[in-house]
Amino acid sequence: MARQQPSPWVHTAFLFCLLSLSGAIEIPMDLSQPPTITKQSVKDHIVDPRDNILIECEAKGNPAPSFHWTRNSRFFNIAKDPRVSMRRRSGTLVIDFRSGGRPEEYEGEYQCFARNKFGTALSNRIRLQVSKSPLWPKENLDPVVVQEGAPLTLQCNPPPGLPSPVIFWMSSSMEPITQDKRVSQGHNGDLYFSNVMLQDMQTDYSCNARFHFTHTIQQKNPFNLKVLTNHPYNDSSLRNHPDMYSARGVAERTPSFMHPQGTASSQMVLRGMDLLLECIASGVPTPDIAWYKKGGDLPSDKAKFENFNKALRITNVSEEDSGEYFCLASNKMGSIRHTISVRVKAAPYWLDEPKNLILAPGEDGRLVCRANGNPKPTVQWMVNGEPLQSAPPNPNREVAGDTIIFRDTQISSRAVYQCNTSNEHGYLLANAFVSVLDVPPRMLSPRNQLIRVILYNRTRLDCPFFGSPIPTLRWFKNGQGSNLDGGNYHVYENGSLEIKMIRKEDQGIYTCVATNILGKAENQVRLEVKDPTRIYRMPEDQVAKRGTTVQLECRVKHDPSLKLTVSWLKDDEPLYIGNRMKKEEDSLTIFGVAERDQGSYTCVASTELDQDLAKAYLTVLADQATPTNRLAALPKGRPERPRDLELTDLAERSVRLTWIPGDDNNSPITDYVVQFEEDQFQPGVWHDHSKFPGSVNSAVLQLSPYVNYQFRVIAINEVGSSHPSLPSERYRTSGAPPESNPSDVKGEGTRKNNMEITWTPMNATSAFGPNLRYIVKWRRRETRETWNNVTVWGSRYVVGQTPVYVPYEIRVQAENDFGKGPEPGTVIGYSGEDYPRAAPTDVKIRVLNSTAISLQWNRVYPDTVQGQLREYRVRKPAPSPV
Numbered sequence: 001m002a003r004q005q006p007s008p009w010v011h012t013a014f015l016f017c018l019l020s021l022s023g024a025i026e027i028p029m030d031l032s033q034p035p036t037i038t039k040q041s042v043k044d045h046i047v048d049p050r051d052n053i054l055i056e057c058e059a060k061g062n063p064a065p066s067f068h069w070t071r072n073s074r075f076f077n078i079a080k081d082p083r084v085s086m087r088r089r090s091g092t093l094v095i096d097f098r099s100g101g102r103p104e105e106y107e108g109e110y111q112c113f114a115r116n117k118f119g120t121a122l123s124n125r126i127r128l129q130v131s132k133s134p135l136w137p138k139e140n141l142d143p144v145v146v147q148e149g150a151p152l153t154l155q156c157n158p159p160p161g162l163p164s165p166v167i168f169w170m171s172s173s174m175e176p177i178t179q180d181k182r183v184s185q186g187h188n189g190d191l192y193f194s195n196v197m198l199q200d201m202q203t204d205y206s207c208n209a210r211f212h213f214t215h216t217i218q219q220k221n222p223f224n225l226k227v228l229t230n231h232p233y234n235d236s237s238l239r240n241h242p243d244m245y246s247a248r249g250v251a252e253r254t255p256s257f258m259h260p261q262g263t264a265s266s267q268m269v270l271r272g273m274d275l276l277l278e279c280i281a282s283g284v285p286t287p288d289i290a291w292y293k294k295g296g297d298l299p300s301d302k303a304k305f306e307n308f309n310k311a312l313r314i315t316n317v318s319e320e321d322s323g324e325y326f327c328l329a330s331n332k333m334g335s336i337r338h339t340i341s342v343r344v345k346a347a348p349y350w351l352d353e354p355k356n357l358i359l360a361p362g363e364d365g366r367l368v369c370r371a372n373g374n375p376k377p378t379v380q381w382m383v384n385g386e387p388l389q390s391a392p393p394n395p396n397r398e399v400a401g402d403t404i405i406f407r408d409t410q411i412s413s414r415a416v417y418q419c420n421t422s423n424e425h426g427y428l429l430a431n432a433f434v435s436v437l438d439v440p441p442r443m444l445s446p447r448n449q450l451i452r453v454i455l456y457n458r459t460r461l462d463c464p465f466f467g468s469p470i471p472t473l474r475w476f477k478n479g480q481g482s483n484l485d486g487g488n489y490h491v492y493e494n495g496s497l498e499i500k501m502i503r504k505e506d507q508g509i510y511t512c513v514a515t516n517i518l519g520k521a522e523n524q525v526r527l528e529v530k531d532p533t534r535i536y537r538m539p540e541d542q543v544a545k546r547g548t549t550v551q552l553e554c555r556v557k558h559d560p561s562l563k564l565t566v567s568w569l570k571d572d573e574p575l576y577i578g579n580r581m582k583k584e585e586d587s588l589t590i591f592g593v594a595e596r597d598q599g600s601y602t603c604v605a606s607t608e609l610d611q612d613l614a615k616a617y618l619t620v621l622a623d624q625a626t627p628t629n630r631l632a633a634l635p636k637g638r639p640e641r642p643r644d645l646e647l648t649d650l651a652e653r654s655v656r657l658t659w660i661p662g663d664d665n666n667s668p669i670t671d672y673v674v675q676f677e678e679d680q681f682q683p684g685v686w687h688d689h690s691k692f693p694g695s696v697n698s699a700v701l702q703l704s705p706y707v708n709y710q711f712r713v714i715a716i717n718e719v720g721s722s723h724p725s726l727p728s729e730r731y732r733t734s735g736a737p738p739e740s741n742p743s744d745v746k747g748e749g750t751r752k753n754n755m756e757i758t759w760t761p762m763n764a765t766s767a768f769g770p771n772l773r774y775i776v777k778w779r780r781r782e783t784r785e786t787w788n789n790v791t792v793w794g795s796r797y798v799v800g801q802t803p804v805y806v807p808y809e810i811r812v813q814a815e816n817d818f819g820k821g822p823e824p825g826t827v828i829g830y831s832g833e834d835y836p837r838a839a840p841t842d843v844k845i846r847v848l849n850s851t852a853i854s855l856q857w858n859r860v861y862p863d864t865v866q867g868q869l870r871e872y873r874v875r876k877p878a879p880s881p882v
Helices: 012-017 198-202 627-632
Strands: 002-004 033-040 044-047 053-055 057-062 066-071 074-076 084-086 093-095 108-116 119-122 126-130 144-147 152-154 166-170 183-185 191-193 204-210 217-219 223-228 253-259 264-270 275-278 280-284 288-293 303-306 311-314 323-331 334-352 357-359 365-368 370-374 378-383 397-400 403-406 415-423 426-436 439-443 449-454 459-461 465-468 472-477 489-491 497-499 508-516 519-530 534-537 542-545 550-553 555-557 565-570 581-584 587-590 599-606 611-621 643-648 654-660 671-678 687-693 698-702 708-716 743-748 754-760 773-780 788-792 796-800 807-816 827-830 841-847 853-858
Touching: 033 108, 033 119, 033 415, 033 426, 044 053, 053 126, 057 066, 057 108, 119 426, 144 152, 166 183, 198 223, 253 323, 253 334, 264 275, 275 334, 280 323, 334 415, 334 426, 357 365, 365 426, 370 415, 439 508, 449 459, 465 508, 472 489, 534 599, 534 611, 542 550, 550 611, 643 708, 654 708, 687 698, 743 807, 754 773, 754 807, 754 827, 788 796
Parallel strands: 044 126, 119 415, 144 223, 264 334, 357 426, 439 519, 449 519, 542 611, 743 827
Antiparallel strands: 002 611, 033 057, 053 093, 066 074, 066 108, 084 093, 108 119, 108 126, 152 191, 166 204, 183 191, 204 217, 204 223, 253 280, 275 311, 288 323, 303 311, 323 334, 334 370, 365 403, 378 415, 397 403, 415 426, 439 465, 459 497, 472 508, 489 497, 508 519, 534 555, 550 587, 565 599, 581 587, 599 611, 643 654, 654 698, 671 687, 671 708, 743 754, 754 796, 773 788, 773 807, 807 827, 841 853
16 A cells, blocks of 8 residues: 555646746736737748648737748748738738649748837748658668678668658568667667677568658668578577577677777767767677766766667756766677767857836836857847847947846837847847836736635745836735735745745735835735645555455545545556445445456545545455465564655655565564654654554654654564664754643642742644743732733742732743744642631530540631641540559
């Protein structure tokens, strides 16, 4: 049985309240604004020649923009070509070949211009190419003659398709060629034999090219091998001989490189791409390949070995991946190395992409266009698609390299600016408009949204807004208090309020207020916090005989205001509930278990906000299987200690502890006890935290704030307990105010004029924070006097100069550096006692018989007792001597 992590989509029910946090504030579409490109084709646009050509260009703006295109940097007159049209209210080009025409005639570089009266935005330069699937040239291939044990390369040389075809080798009868470390395909498509064996002659070898758009496969004429050998008969006993080469009389050879050849080569790769290094070696026996980087280690998080270790792939290359790599080819005859010098270059990439600038009249602002690359890219500014140096002069604008500075901006400054940064490996083009507006704040989202979230999750409340000048935004809770920002809250530039860890007390009404010099606007969001869905009794692994009945439990706690759905999976697929199964609210029953029922069963408990999963495995035994009897004959012992403790899913009040079970020593583990130690109050002392069934090896532990936890696990079976596991790493939870107060509060006098107030001090798991202390309050009962109070760090306080034996109201409240605990209850205590001030009066004696008398007296007045009246003592005189 194991609890599984929820799928990434679990909490999407409330994600509608989120915005892209990196996005700039946008102008509402009912306000005037320059064009913005919203969709465009990729820079290298390869199209299928059998379809109509589509070159996308969409833009928004107010008024709606008009579009035109250039082709190869010259105006493209769409009206003159009957095959070319532009979609309605769009810049997307459609080139139609239903009435004939050759798609190749339209290859070239296209660029889209979107224009309205406030400026012009540009698309990327789109290079249009038509896919090509050229035929393989016909050729007659002579048989390839090779000596057994010699290396061999069968060249593919595929036709240069666009895009490049996928290469694979098969026989002429379309059977795949089996590949291993001796025979494999290189990245260039060639087939390499580190050494040829007689059995390689049993098939022919044909290189196949599969083209992307046409989905056609072209097959090259096959190669036929003729292998010269010292053993002309294909003796299967020799083939399976432990030393196959010597058995066939093949001379052993030290490795040599087939690709790349020689001892050194170089390779250039662009930043962000994959680096593929390849070393294919010949030799007898077949060499093994190992990879190294000079002066350092291979990047373990990005390095992958492919093609039987003959290729090293490093994904998402960065500058630190440059350097010298070498492959080592070795067999028992020796070794050889090849060094590859890797240089990492870079097409331009953004450091600071220019963003739309929204200003009020008279405001200052700047557009910044910073990019890096190798070589260092150049920066060119344009305005409305024209070079900036050709534009009319603007005294309010200053260009300083990668920055344009605007001062005292006026309405006439509205325009779209383009930044083009390029080097020999590519370019980046960005549009950013300057818009000058005078607009009071306005809210852009529906009013009074209801957001429901799960306890302890991270969430964001959305408050999209607009105004010019850009308003300042503040959040308040329940219409009062200070601005929410800092601590558990973070406000993003676009107005979203992030709550890092939702607690019950975060429930309420949140108000966002946007303010600028022209006014203010506000909106409210109601946040409801729901309890998480948790499977508290999970299905357990079971072993069942065929024909018996099995019940898998799945008991769930969830927020009662949410609708719960419980479903089951078998082997990670939806389970069909047939006649032999009964699904109830908290269990799944399988009647007449059969072999086909064996597998994993997953209980999925979900609401519209979250879900929890738990899995168990059912093993079905045949009738004759008696594993228990076999185990019974084996000696039993205490289990071995659990090992490899790991802490994951770190949260403010919980953590997941996972461990690997030790050997059960022939007696199944029934329970695990998780213990903890903290290093502040009782360092070195281990306390029981929780207990789990023996089928569990991962559990979520509930934690108290401000405790530096360390965990260990003990396994238990019917024989006894294991030694404790080695301790886990330490995990300190963050602090919080106390949630409880000390217990056993008492007030008792130790002298006639004092009262000693005592309590049981709180332990490490209830302190919740540093500098734990106690606020002690007291006052005379049934008086209106104010409370006396004192702060105490121990567990007792003595109140002096008290009247004799009077009742006091006492309160003891915990406090730490994060705050105070809840309001404490009131306890009644008494000051110290003194001797009674009066004795009983009117004592009367009546003789009952020769051995008994009756005594009567008047009780003393309560105000003379000066304490708690416990008893009246009767003393009789000692008997007179005879």
